[in-house]
Amino acid sequence: MDTQKAGDIMDDYAYEKEHAEAVRKMAAECTVLLKKDGQFPIKEPGRVALFGSGARNTIKGGTGSGEVNSRYFVNIEEGLKSAGFTVTTKNWLDEYDNVKQKAHKAFVKEIKARAKANHTLAIIEGMGAVMPEPEYEISLEGEGEICIYVLARISGEGADRKPVKGDVLLTDTEVRDICELDRKYSRFMLVLNVGGPVDLSPVNDVKNILLLSQLGVETGNTLADIILGKSYPSGKLTTTWTSWKDYPAIGDFGDANETRYREGVFVGYRYFDSMRKKPMYPFGYGLGFTDFECRVESADEKEIIVRIKNTGCFPGKETIQVYIAPPFGKIAKPVRTLVAFEKTKEILPGEEITVSVLFDIRDAATYDEGLAAFILEKGDYIVIVNDKPAVMLRLEEEIITRKLKNLLGKPGFIDWEPEKKEKTKETQAANETRETEKTDNTYEANYTDNLDNYDVITITRASISVETVCYEYEFPVEPEISELSDEELVLLNIGGFDPKGGLAGMIGNSGKSVAGAAGETAHIRDLPFLVMADGPAGVRISKDYIEDEKGVHPVGSSLPETMLEYLNGPARLALKLALGKGKNSGDVRHQYCTAIPIGTAIAQSWDTDLAEKLGDIVGDEMERFGVHLWLAPALNIHRSILCGRNFEYYSEDPLISGKFAVAITRGVQKHPGCGTTIKHFAANNQEYNRTGNNSRISERALREIYLRGFEICIRESQPHALMTSYNLINGVHSAERRDLCVDILRCEWGYKGIVMTDWVIGQGPFEKKGGYRNSLSEKVAAAGGALFMPGGKGDYDRLLNALKSGEISRKQLEENASTVFRMSRMLSTPTHQ
Numbered sequence: 023m024d025t026q027k028a029g030d031i032m033d034d035y036a037y038e039k040e041h042a043e044a045v046r047k048m049a050a051e052c053t054v055l056l057k058k059d060g061q062f063p064i065k066e067p068g069r070v071a072l073f074g075s076g077a078r079n080t081i082k083g084g085t086g087s088g089e090v091n092s093r094y095f096v097n098i099e100e101g102l103k104s105a106g107f108t109v110t111t112k113n114w115l116d117e118y119d120n121v122k123q124k125a126h127k128a129f130v131k132e133i134k135a136r137a138k139a140n141h142t143l144a145i146i147e148g149m150g151a152v153m154p155e156p157e158y159e160i161s162l163e164g165e166g167e168i169c170i171y172v173l174a175r176i177s178g179e180g181a182d183r184k185p186v187k188g189d190v191l192l193t194d195t196e197v198r199d200i201c202e203l204d205r206k207y208s209r210f211m212l213v214l215n216v217g218g219p220v221d222l223s224p225v226n227d228v229k230n231i232l233l234l235s236q237l238g239v240e241t242g243n244t245l246a247d248i249i250l251g252k253s254y255p256s257g258k259l260t261t262t263w264t265s266w267k268d269y270p271a272i273g274d275f276g277d278a279n280e281t282r283y284r285e286g287v288f289v290g291y292r293y294f295d296s297m298r299k300k301p302m303y304p305f306g307y308g309l310g311f312t313d314f315e316c317r318v319e320s321a322d323e324k325e326i327i328v329r330i331k332n333t334g335c336f337p338g339k340e341t342i343q344v345y346i347a348p349p350f351g352k353i354a355k356p357v358r359t360l361v362a363f364e365k366t367k368e369i370l371p372g373e374e375i376t377v378s379v380l381f382d383i384r385d386a387a388t389y390d391e392g393l394a395a396f397i398l399e400k401g402d403y404i405v406i407v408n409d410k411p412a413v414m415l416r417l418e419e420e421i422i423t424r425k426l427k428n429l430l431g432k433p434g435f436i437d438w439e440p441e442k443k444e445k446t447k448e449t450q451a452a453n454e455t456r457e458t459e460k461t462d463n464t465y466e467a468n469y470t471d472n473l474d475n476y477d478v479i480t481i482t483r484a485s486i487s488v489e490t491v492c493y494e495y496e497f498p499v500e501p502e503i504s505e506l507s508d509e510e511l512v513l514l515n516i517g518g519f520d521p522k523g524g525l526a527g528m529i530g531n532s533g534k535s536v537a538g539a540a541g542e543t544a545h546i547r548d549l550p551f552l553v554m555a556d557g558p559a560g561v562r563i564s565k566d567y568i569e570d571e572k573g574v575h576p577v578g579s580s581l582p583e584t585m586l587e588y589l590n591g592p593a594r595l596a597l598k599l600a601l602g603k604g605k606n607s608g609d610v611r612h613q614y615c616t617a618i619p620i621g622t623a624i625a626q627s628w629d630t631d632l633a634e635k636l637g638d639i640v641g642d643e644m645e646r647f648g649v650h651l652w653l654a655p656a657l658n659i660h661r662s663i664l665c666g667r668n669f670e671y672y673s674e675d676p677l678i679s680g681k682f683a684v685a686i687t688r689g690v691q692k693h694p695g696c697g698t699t700i701k702h703f704a705a706n707n708q709e710y711n712r713t714g715n716n717s718r719i720s721e722r723a724l725r726e727i728y729l730r731g732f733e734i735c736i737r738e739s740q741p742h743a744l745m746t747s748y749n750l751i752n753g754v755h756s757a758e759r760r761d762l763c764v765d766i767l768r769c770e771w772g773y774k775g776i777v778m779t780d781w782v783i784g785q786g787p788f789e790k791k792g793g794y795r796n797s798l799s800e801k802v803a804a805a806g807g808a809l810f811m812p813g814g815k816g817d818y819d820r821l822l823n824a825l826k827s828g829e830i831s832r833k834q835l836e837e838n839a840s841t842v843f844r845m846s847r848m849l850s851t852p853t854h855q
């Protein structure tokens with residue numbers, strides 16, 4: 023646990039205090055109140071009976087490259103105490119610490135034994151591995167005016183979550199204790215300090231449930247503020263929460279090599295709606311301390327005007343969600359698709375405001391693989407505001423909104439789709455019976471009854487603009503690049519690889535100029551270069567470092583303890599020495615960065631202005647520490663709740679994902695010399711064997727779900743960089759797909775920035791045995807504009823050989839290097855922007 027606290031921050035670090043305070047103000051908006059009985063907030067701090075795994079061991083964010091080394095972090099026990107509460111359950115919290123430490127030791131031992139048996143390194147076996155919550159008996163002694171039980175879960179890069187007790191499921195201990203405390207205390211709140219859904223079914227009857235999420239440095243203070251009503255939850259879920267058994271098992275998840283996305287576009291609420299299954303807490307759900315009444319004042323084919331009144335006793339903010347329910351047609355479609363949303367400003371009790379929300383019917387278009395085009399089928403499109411239909415848009419003919427090409431290959435199966443039935447009185451009655459059985463896979467547009475109640479607006483072909491694409495792309499070559507030798511040119515195509523050696527090739531820590539940065543582009547002649555640091559929950563660099571004539575060296579904190587403990591004796595010592603040299607020189611410098619809320623929590627705010635402000639904080643810290651590219655935001659889709667990195671990602675919905683990536687990018691790129699790197703492009707939805715997993719997906723599902731957020735972000739905010747994913751798509755690594763990296767990114771979407779790989783040292787010690795191979799530097803280079811990050815000697819040699827043998831042209835490498843060079847020139851001389 024860090025010893026310094028926000029109050030200790032000195033004037034030199036005034037920015038840090040300012041950023042932490044700003045995060046504290048915003049973070050409550052990212053929390054979702056799932057259940058309430060009106061007993062919270064309370065007026066005065068008093069005695070609190072505090073229990074649960076996250077009470078003291080609060081989680082500020084997940085593990086892996088998304089973990090931020092902030093100077094301090096306020097856990098929930100500390101947050102409540104500093105707000106004036108007396109915690110009456112110290113004994114329970116101390117005893118829990120003992121239980122946890124014991125279980126942790128046994129867990130590390132087990133990982134080491136597993137690594138030995140699998141002939142691998144414990145650090146690889148242990149990457150992202152999560153110890154399931156242990157079972158225990160600790161007496162629930164304690165007292166207080168309120169009782170808070172904090173249930174915590176962590177997950178991270180390199181491993182997926184599991185549907186077992188202590189991970190997605192609650193342990194017997196948790197269920198027993200939560201139910202007992204809810205019975206005992208009249209003011210009881212279950213607080214979820216988690217990065218993704220847990221199965222709440224055994225405890226769903228408790229009086230109050232708050233999804234706190236993981237909010238970065240100020241997590242504990244934020245909860246105290248909420249309990250005391252100094253701030254309030256106004257978030258809504260961006261992913262469906264329900265019992266584990268109700269999530270679909272149509273597609274594959276967790277196979278080492280092949281992942282068939284058989285469910286096609288029916289992901290998240292698109293699946294639950296079509297199956298007429300009511301999840302426990304649906305997408306878009308969230309309560310507040312107060313209540314609202316929403317009334318549509320007017321609606322047309324582009325704009326909805328809504329009156330919102332705060333009918334409760336507390337201030338609050340509401341979210342307007344606009345969906346389109348398309349007609350039945352030749353292609354099976356989700357019952358509704360989110361096309362726009364808007365978060366209100368704060369509305370006081372009794373106050374009434376008007377909000378306008380703009381939408382575009384083209385966002386409800388379907389990709390027709392037969393036509394290779396996005397189309398709006400003929401028929402009636404119902405526009406739904408929150409849960410109520412507002413207006414009907416009638417298309418009397420089919421409209422092609424974009425003519426494209428099928429580019430991404432075949433998955434080897436036909437997408438699953440719900441059985442389609444026209445709605446008649448008979449099917450309606452039958453459906454009602456089936457609904458209770460919850461086994462029906464009939465899909466119906468839920469909103470087509472009572473057609474007479476809506477205004478009908480006819481949309482003509484002429485009123486919808488149609489986009490055409492030119493699939494030819496010119497990569498300009500810069501004169502500075504033409505002058506380079508073959509070796510230099512290859513170096514510029516291979517990220518941080520340094521032929522002179524050193525630590526530069528270490529995954530996740532390949533920075534030479536900024537301690538703890540994830541990577542850099544090559545230093546060639548006096549050409550500018552780019553420094554890259556991870557995210558997305560803040561800027562991930564080393565908080566302590568020293569500088570000598572050879573450069574900067576992280577001290578101690580660059581590799582988290584969670585990784586160090588998996589190293590055996592000599593390796594651990596060598597690394598500690600390498601990272602710890604100069605520890606006693608008295609010349610340790612600091613780079614303190616702010617841990618902001620995790621990606622999912624940011625999206626739960628449904629407030630893109632808030633996200634832009636968080637991006638602004640990140641941009642400020644990047645500028646301060648000399649980072650050009652932030653390796654974030656991460657916007658893969660929450661396809662399964664088991665993906666270990668979902669906490670970094672925003673949503674099961676591509677519009678939410680795209681819009682939040684836009685907002686964060688705008689916030690970061692306001693800062694001259696700073697850019698985002700949106701990742702991981704694309705279909706990186708599982709961690710297990712992520713560098714060799716083949717995502718088999720239809721062109722339709724890719725274009726409507728998995729590429730869509732990236733498209734929105736590129737079109738609306740031009741992030742300076744984009745990172746491809748580790749996985750293959752329909753048999754070819756995404757980084758090796760020219761169709762993805764040039765035809766779609768640049769020709770269809772007009773992307774101008776850098777394309778880089780996810781961190782691969784493909785050859786040498788990390789070379790894979792069996793299954794699909796890692797991506798190869800010469801194939802990545804041939805895919806166009808891609809920078810192989812961080813790369814190793816083997817990757818450099820392969821590319822140089824390919825150039826010398828004529829397998830790849832010098833022109834291709836010059837084009838790639840020129841893209842990198844132009845960006846480096848722009849970001850390193852920011853006044854020229």
Ligand code: BGC
Nearest residue numbers: 087529530540556653780781
């Ligand atoms: C992760 C990326 C990260 C990179 C650099 C990879 O293992 O997948 O998200 O940006 O490492 O640390």
